[in-house]
Amino acid sequence: ISGLALKVWMFLKRAWAIAANDPRKVIHCIKVGLALTIVSLFYFMRPLYDGVGRNAMWAVMTVVVVFEPTVGETLYKCMNRVCGTFLAGFLAVGVHWFASRSGERFEPLVMGASVFLLASAATFSRLNPSAKSLFDYGAMIFILTFSFVAVSGYRVHKLFDLAHQRISTIIIGTSLCILVIMLVCPIWSGQELHSLIVHNMDKLADSLDVCATRYFNHSGECTNSNEEADKKLQGYKCVLSSKATEESMANFGRWEPSHGQFNFRHPWKQYLKIGASMRCCAYCIEALSSCINSENKAAESIKKHLSSSCLKVSSSSSSAIRELAETVKTMKKSSIVDLLVGEMNSAVQELQNDLKSLSYLLNPSTTPEKKKLETACIEATTTVPLMEFIPVVTLASILIEIAVRIEAVVDAVEELAKS
Amino acid sequence: ISGLALKVWMFLKRAWAIAANDPRKVIHCIKVGLALTIVSLFYFMRPLYDGVGRNAMWAVMTVVVVFEPTVGETLYKCMNRVCGTFLAGFLAVGVHWFASRSGERFEPLVMGASVFLLASAATFSRLNPSAKSLFDYGAMIFILTFSFVAVSGYRVHKLFDLAHQRISTIIIGTSLCILVIMLVCPIWSGQELHSLIVHNMDKLADSLDVCATRYFNHSGECTNSNEEADKKLQGYKCVLSSKATEESMANFGRWEPSHGQFNFRHPWKQYLKIGASMRCCAYCIEALSSCINSENKAAESIKKHLSSSCLKVSSSSSSAIRELAETVKTMKKSSIVDLLVGEMNSAVQELQNDLKSLSYLLNPSTTPEKKKLETACIEATTTVPLMEFIPVVTLASILIEIAVRIEAVVDAVEELAKS
Numbered sequence: 001i002s003g004l005a006l007k008v009w010m011f012l013k014r015a016w017a018i019a020a021n022d023p024r025k026v027i028h029c030i031k032v033g034l035a036l037t038i039v040s041l042f043y044f045m046r047p048l049y050d051g052v053g054r055n056a057m058w059a060v061m062t063v064v065v066v067f068e069p070t071v072g073e074t075l076y077k078c079m080n081r082v083c084g085t086f087l088a089g090f091l092a093v094g095v096h097w098f099a100s101r102s103g104e105r106f107e108p109l110v111m112g113a114s115v116f117l118l119a120s121a122a123t124f125s126r127l128n129p130s131a132k133s134l135f136d137y138g139a140m141i142f143i144l145t146f147s148f149v150a151v152s153g154y155r156v157h158k159l160f161d162l163a164h165q166r167i168s169t170i171i172i173g174t175s176l177c178i179l180v181i182m183l184v185c186p187i188w189s190g191q192e193l194h195s196l197i198v199h200n201m202d203k204l205a206d207s208l209d210v211c212a213t214r215y216f217n218h219s220g221e222c223t224n225s226n227e228e229a230d231k232k233l234q235g236y237k238c239v240l241s242s243k244a245t246e247e248s249m250a251n252f253g254r255w256e257p258s259h260g261q262f263n264f265r266h267p268w269k270q271y272l273k274i275g276a277s278m279r280c281c282a283y284c285i286e287a288l289s290s291c292i293n294s295e296n297k298a299a300e301s302i303k304k305h306l307s308s309s310c311l312k313v314s315s316s317s318s319s320a321i322r323e324l325a326e327t328v329k330t331m332k333k334s335s336i337v338d339l340l341v342g343e344m345n346s347a348v349q350e351l352q353n354d355l356k357s358l359s360y361l362l363n364p365s366t367t368p369e370k371k372k373l374e375t376a377c378i379e380a381t382t383t384v385p386l387m388e389f390i391p392v393v394t395l396a397s398i399l400i401e402i403a404v405r406i407e408a409v410v411d412a413v414e415e416l417a418k419s
Numbered sequence: 420i421s422g423l424a425l426k427v428w429m430f431l432k433r434a435w436a437i438a439a440n441d442p443r444k445v446i447h448c449i450k451v452g453l454a455l456t457i458v459s460l461f462y463f464m465r466p467l468y469d470g471v472g473r474n475a476m477w478a479v480m481t482v483v484v485v486f487e488p489t490v491g492e493t494l495y496k497c498m499n500r501v502c503g504t505f506l507a508g509f510l511a512v513g514v515h516w517f518a519s520r521s522g523e524r525f526e527p528l529v530m531g532a533s534v535f536l537l538a539s540a541a542t543f544s545r546l547n548p549s550a551k552s553l554f555d556y557g558a559m560i561f562i563l564t565f566s567f568v569a570v571s572g573y574r575v576h577k578l579f580d581l582a583h584q585r586i587s588t589i590i591i592g593t594s595l596c597i598l599v600i601m602l603v604c605p606i607w608s609g610q611e612l613h614s615l616i617v618h619n620m621d622k623l624a625d626s627l628d629v630c631a632t633r634y635f636n637h638s639g640e641c642t643n644s645n646e647e648a649d650k651k652l653q654g655y656k657c658v659l660s661s662k663a664t665e666e667s668m669a670n671f672g673r674w675e676p677s678h679g680q681f682n683f684r685h686p687w688k689q690y691l692k693i694g695a696s697m698r699c700c701a702y703c704i705e706a707l708s709s710c711i712n713s714e715n716k717a718a719e720s721i722k723k724h725l726s727s728s729c730l731k732v733s734s735s736s737s738s739a740i741r742e743l744a745e746t747v748k749t750m751k752k753s754s755i756v757d758l759l760v761g762e763m764n765s766a767v768q769e770l771q772n773d774l775k776s777l778s779y780l781l782n783p784s785t786t787p788e789k790k791k792l793e794t795a796c797i798e799a800t801t802t803v804p805l806m807e808f809i810p811v812v813t814l815a816s817i818l819i820e821i822a823v824r825i826e827a828v829v830d831a832v833e834e835l836a837k838s
Contacts (some may be wrong), residue, residue, distance in 0.1 A: 018547060025546045033539035036566050037531050043570045044527040057567055064538075064563045069546075108463040112456050119483075120452035127444045127488075128437060145484045147455050148476055151462045240702075283659075286699075287706040290820055355809060390774060394816040397809050401709055401790040 027185050028069045035180045039063045039173060056166040062173025064181060067181065071259075072252030074181045078174040079255065080132030080138030085170050088145035089163040091118070096153040103233035111150055119143045133251045190253035190262050193246060193271050194328070200278055201325035201409075203235030207285050208402065215292040215395065216307040233289060239282040241269030246275045261331055270416040274328070277408040281321075284402045291395045299388035306392055309351040311398045316344040319404050326412050333417055341410055348403045351396055445487045446604050454599045458482045458592060474584040481592025486600065491608030491671030491679075493600045497593040498674065499557030503591050506757070507564035508582040514569055515578055530569055538562045552670045609672035609681050612665060612690050613747070619661060619697055620744035620828075622654030624737035626704050627821065631733030634711040634814065635726040652708060658701040665694045680750055689835040693747070696827040700740075703821045710814045718807035725811055728770040732818045735763040736825050743832050752836055760829055767822045770815055 004070040019026045064075040097108040124140045125131050145166065153159045166390075210233045251266040258264045320340040327334040438445045461475040485496040496608050518529040540557045544550050550558075629652045669687040677683045739759040746753040 015543070025543065028546070029539040029542040032562075034534035036538045036562070037535045038530055040534055040566065040570045044531070057571060060566050060570060060573075061563060064566065066560065112459055112463070115459055116452035116456045119455045120448040123446065123448040123451045124434070124438075128434075128693075130822045140483065143451075144480060145453070147459065147479050147483065151479060152476060153739070177585065243660065254816045280705075283702045283705045284709075286702045287817070287820070290703075294820075375813075390812055390816050392807055394813050397813040398706070401706070401713070 017415045024069075024185070024187060028187070031180055031184050034184070035063050036060070038180070039176055041385065042172075055169050058166055058169035058241070059173040059176070061228055062170050063177055066174060066177050070187050070189040070249075070252060071181050072249070072254075072256045074177055075255040076252055077137050078178055081133055081141050081170060082136075082167075082174055084138040084141030085145045085167055088142045089149055092149035093159060093163055094145045095150055096159055100153075111153070111375065115147050115150060118146055122146075153255060186259070188253075188259050188262075188407055189249045190256050190266060190268060191260060193249035193268060194262075196242060196246065196249070197271055197274055197278075198325045198329045201321050201328070202274070203232075203238050204278060204281055204285065205321040206232040207236040207282075207289075208235070208314050208318045208321070211285060211288050211292060212399070216303060216311055221358055223245055224254050236282040236285040236289070239278050240286070243279065246272055257291055267416060267419040270412070270419055274409065274412040274416060277412045278283050279404065281402055281405045281409060284398055284405060286392050286397065288398050288402070291391060291398065294391055299392075302392050303417055306351070306354055306396055309347065309354045309398055310376070310392075310399055312347040313344070313351050313403060316340065316347045317399075317403050320406055321409070325407060328413060328416070331417075337410065337413075342408065344403050344406065351400065355393070355396060443488075443604070443606060447606070450603050452597055453603070454482050454486055454596060455479070456717055457599070458595055461591075461599070474588050477585055477588035478592040478680050481589050482596055485593060485596050489606050489608040489668075489811050490673060491668070491673075491675045492561050493596055494674040495671055497597055499554055500560050500589060501593055502558040503554075504564045504586055507561040508568055508586055508712075511565045511568035512578060512582055534566050534569060537565055564668060589701050600803060605678070607672075607675055607678050607681075608668045609675050610679060612668035612672055612687060613681075615661060615665065616690055616693055616697075617744045617748045619658045619694070620740050620747070622651075622657055622738040623700055623704065624706075624744070625651040626653070626701075627733050627737045627740070628653040630704060630707050630711055631730055631818070633750060635722060635730055655701040655704040655708075659705070661694065662698065665691055669803065686835060686838045689831070689838055693828065693831040693835060696824065696831045698725070700821055700824045700828060703824060706815065707817050707821070710810060710817065713810055718811075721808055721811050725770070725815060727772055728766065728773045729811075729815055729818055729833030731766040732763070732770050732822060735759065735766045736818075736822050739763050739825055740828070743828060747832060747835070750836075756829065756832075760826065763822050763825065772821065774812070774815060810821050 039059050042059055062081065066074060066081060068074045068077060095111070095114045095205075099107045102110055122143045126136050126139045136268065149163050149166070151160065152162060214233070223368070250272050253266070253268040256262075256264075320337070321338050323334055323340050327337060358407050460477050461478055485493060485500060487493045487496060489683045514530070518526045518533070521529050541562045545555050545558045564585065568578065568585070571578070571581060577699065614721075629648050631649065633652070669691050672685065672687040674683075677685075739756065739762075742753055742756050742759050746756060
């Protein structure tokens with residue numbers, strides 16, 4: 001028994017951790033309970049029950065099936081459910097009327113054939129990716145209602161009443177859901193997408209910073225903050241894996257009415273473009289982080305030579321990303337983004353110059369006028385084989401590539417600002 | 420009217436293209452229609468209808484909701500639906516018995532509170548990621564059945580009959596679905612995952628090949644096959660974006676009984692690991708493809724110097740991937756994978772040597788004994804600034820990194836072979 005109690009205790013503890021980690025999950029659960037309890041009133045209160053009768057269960061079912069964490073998803077399902085039911089209801093009554101005219105013998109045949117054909121066609125439309133995002137759920141509800149109403153019509157004689165009751169109870173259920181989801185602490189898909197993009201930008205910037213500083217002054221770091229730095233370094237992985245989330249949020253976002261800073265038809269698709277361009281950056285940061293974990297050690301002298309300009313590139317790029325995040329967050333045109341991008345580009349230029357000077361270091365013959373450098377170069381060339389250059393040079397060129405890709409992010413954000 | 424006809428014609432044409440592209444979609448649609456028509460017989464045939472009565476609609480609903488393209492997903496939904504209904508049915512009858520003992524005044528209160536609590540708790544369990552993949556749908560059905568049976572209990576007097584009929588119709592619906600999905604051209608999630616991984620490996624190999632050959636002998640290619648090569652080059656993007664698909668397939672795969680070459684508990688999770696390691700390779704190929712599109716032109720002489728060893732690395736890596744794909748496909752231990760990996764590693768070694776010799780080219784002082792090379796180096800150093808080295812060197816080091824990551828793929832595949 002003590003083992004069981006311990007297990008229950010562990011389970012409760014874990015549940016509490018999840019709840020404390022994201023209180024909105026708890027709020028969502030309470031909202032579901034609330035909506036279901038309200039819809040149960042249709043059973044418990046005599047006058048309401050008399051109005052809809054046994055079909056009150058359709059309202060209960062609708063609430064269970066349609067209620068989702070975000071407003072956008074709930075609206076999508078509500079719209080789809082209502083439209084699918086309407087369309088299928090009318091069609092089913094029509095087909096039933098036609099079938100009942102065709103004689104008792106053919107009626108089941110006509111009904112069966114219509115169910116087969118329409119179910120197949122609706123299923124086919126569900127498999128089309130572009131339709132899927134718009135009315136996947138609606139197509140399912142269409143099949144459901146059609147086969148239900150059409151087939152019941154063979155046995156139930158007040159078919160029109162059945163269709164009418166089903167539609168009215170579904171409207172009761174959906175309106176209740178919409179009220180509860182929008183009035184009690186609403187979670188908007190669009191808002192979620194917006195803050196996901198902003199957070200991801202911050203994570204990218206952090207990763208980039210940690211990557212570069214860790215490579216160039218590993219010893220300077222105190223071991224205390226190492227764990228935190230590791231966590232920051234892994235930030236880009238969130239960006240890599242957030243594609244599916246972004247897409248579904250953008251998809252649901254377009255169903256939402258205007259809320260907070262966003263209008264009804266906010267260009268959510270543009271956020272997907274920003275997300276894609278950020279993912280391109282993240283690919284490069286992935287390559288960068290594999291560089292810093294590489295076994296090929298670079299020569300310290302070369303590292304030192306390039307460290308200041310590399311760090312400048314990384315810090316200016318990350319501050320450009322942070323400024324972009326701020327722009328997206330506040331939805332105001334930032335005056336200093338262009339400045340920061342310019343700074344980033346000049347840092348890139350400087351890094352390229354440093355790389356060039358590295359080549360002078362290597363090839364004394366091309367810079368006969370710089371005596372001092374030459375001696376340095378002799379030192380370098382005699383002690384540093386090219387192999388030890390390669391890691392640093394690779395790192396530098398990946399940094400340059402990251403700067404190029406950040407400009408793509410800047411363009412995407414600017415396009416969002418315009419639209 | 421002609422405009423409408425044209426639109427309909429275009430629509431049909433597009434639908435035909437989709438159907439021709441993947442005939443299995445059409446088969447799936449036909450299967451849905453078939454299952455629905457069969458389940459409709461419960462309405463059309465007197466003896467069957469007498470058996471279940473108006474509740475036959477639950478069987479129809481079950482078929483519509485549960486029928487999915489793959490066997491695994493259908494089984495997952497069937498199991499969840501049956502278990503959720505059973506559990507909720509028993510619990511609801513119990514709660515109803517308890518509530519009916521507590522007096523007429525308290526009955527609605529007890530029922531309402533139980534609906535609120537259980538619905539909230541079940542919703543909470545749905546939000547837990549690890550539970551989500553196992554019984555997300557089951558939890559929804561649990562809430563649905565519980566509130567339906569418990570709340571109806573207040574008005575319906577033969578509650579036990581209601582619960583019993585709901586369970587038996589759901590069992591009829593699910594068994595029909597399972598029969599149709601498994602007997603008529605079944606599509607297995609596991610099989611799909613298996614071939615997705617194999618195809619993705621081939622795509623990776625193609626991308627890698629095209630990348631390297633395009634960089635080193637751009638002129639040698641005929642423009643005719645350019646389009647095809649472009650398509651092959653983009654292959655790695657499929658690998659980058661297939662994470663979500665892989666995960667859901669692996670998730671559904673574990674519900675499937677043994678089929679074809681796979682046993683009941685085939686280690687599908689291992690496929691996810693292979694997929695993840697392949698994605699790591701794809702990130703590098705992404706970086707590689709940005710290298711070949713880079714504006715910084717490399718010096719031809721350096722390109723020539725490294726081209727043979729780079730091409731050797733890329734071709735040996737891609738043939739190692741192809742062999743891995745073959746191993747996974749046939750599920751037989753390949754005798755030559757180790758050989759190919761060895762070849763790849765020696766190609767990497769050769770490339771590293773070439774890079775080293777490049778350093779001798781640059782630093783004549785370190786190789787005083789090689790007169791011939793020295794003259795070559797003087798030529799090189801006077802004509803080629805280091806800047807023009809960088810693109811090739813970066814490319815070479817990314818190629819080396821890819822080879823390292825391919826070894827991770829090899830390890831993952833070997834682990835799969837063991838388990």
